[in-house]
Amino acid sequence: MSLELASTVSFATPSKSTLQQWQQWPTVGSADLDFMFFDVYTSQLRSPEGQYQVGNDLSPHPVALAITYERNISKKHLLKETKKQWEHLGYNTNQSxxxxxxxxxxxxxxxxxxxxVYIxxxxxxAFVYIQKDGLTQWRGEITDEALNDAFLAIWLSPNTEYPKHRQQLIGLN
Structure with a gap:
């Protein structure tokens, strides 16, 4: 596996060891997202202990959310879907x-x-992009805790658009 590091990205937190160890963490749960007859992606939630602590705080401990895409999706479409999910969750439009x-x-x-992968x-x-050929690239860091939680809320909030998907990810079924 080769690794590309973007020189403009700083990884003060989470720690570099957290960024490197996530693949050894036990799986909490996994789920497939399908739209009509189309497979969109498979997601997997991992944590150091292999468990997710359900509570008001969506990210009370380290987790890695890995999304493996089952089709080509443009960055523009990913952003559109992220916006749609934040609207569903009631986030402030200016902030989002x-x-x-x-x-x-x-x-x-x-x-x-x-x-x-979001770790x-x-x-x-931080986001890590792993291409199907194994090429790995650090994509960027999120230092804003509100954005950290908002991103994870798309999958982990009790108010997510896909509650069954959430239950599978957090290991409830």
């Missing part, structure tokens, strides 16, 4: 617009078999 600009600098265009220590996080 700022977050979308930030994510626009991080999200890649993804292809079938690629994986986008968080519970306060901040």
């Amino acid at each position: 617009s700022e977050w979308l600009v930030r994510l626009g600098n991080i999200y890649p265009d993804v292809a079938l078999g690629d994986q986008l 968080t220590d519970g306060l901040s996080g």
